[in-house]
Amino acid sequence: MGIPVVTALYGSLNAILNVALASRVSTLRMRKRVSIGEGDSEELRVAVRIHANNAEFVPLALVVLLLAELCGGASLWLHVAGGALLAARVMHAVGMPRPAPNVFRFMGTAITWIGIVAIACWVLWLRRGS
Numbered sequence: 001m002g003i004p005v006v007t008a009l010y011g012s013l014n015a016i017l018n019v020a021l022a023s024r025v026s027t028l029r030m031r032k033r034v035s036i037g038e039g040d041s042e043e044l045r046v047a048v049r050i051h052a053n054n055a056e057f058v059p060l061a062l063v064v065l066l067l068a069e070l071c072g073g074a075s076l077w078l079h080v081a082g083g084a085l086l087a088a089r090v091m092h093a094v095g096m097p098r099p100a101p102n103v104f105r106f107m108g109t110a111i112t113w114i115g116i117v118a119i120a121c122w123v124l125w126l127r128r129g130s
Contacts, residue, residue, distance in 0.1 A: 004066055004069040004070060006065070006069055006075060006078040006079060006082060007062060007065050007066040007069050007078070007082070009082065010062065010065065010082030010083070010085060010086060011062050011066075013086050014054075014058045014062065014085070014086060014089065017054065017086070017089060017090065017093075018051070018054055018055060018058065021047075021050055021051040021054055021093060022051050024047050024050075024051070025044070025047045025048055025051050028041070028043060028044045028047050029044065032044050043097075046096055046097050049096065050092070050093050050096045050097075053092065053096075054089055054092070054093065057089075057112050057113075057116070058085070058089060060116055061085050061112065061115060061116050061119070062085075064116060064119040064120045064123060065078065065081055065082055065085070065119055067119075067123045068081070068119050068122050068123050068126065071123055071126035071127055072126060073122060073123075073126055077122075081115055081118070081119050084111055084115055085111075085112065085115055087111070088107070088108045088109075088110075088111035088112045088115065089108065089112065090108070091104045091105070091107050091108035091111070092104070092105055092108025092109060092112065093108070094108075095107075095108055
């Protein structure tokens, strides 16, 4: 069993995205002079939710991606899944501040959820012979 280099790549890229989203929250907190919570700022409320949503879903997605890689999943499909996850999280972050309904938020959410379920099913399939 080798080092899970594909998961390491997408884990690192998603970590950078997550810190960028957190940095945006911190910048808005300073500008709006809000230490805890969102105050009365809708812009800060949305930024907090964008970051929180990313922090809620990315770890689970990376865990199932890691399991797929450790169970012998094909590198091509691991890259497809990891790339789709990263693209989905960027789409979601772009779409959240826009008025609903919007394609970026919808596609970001849909690709994230479908991706997590698809990878989890793939792991179950990969493990069927063990």
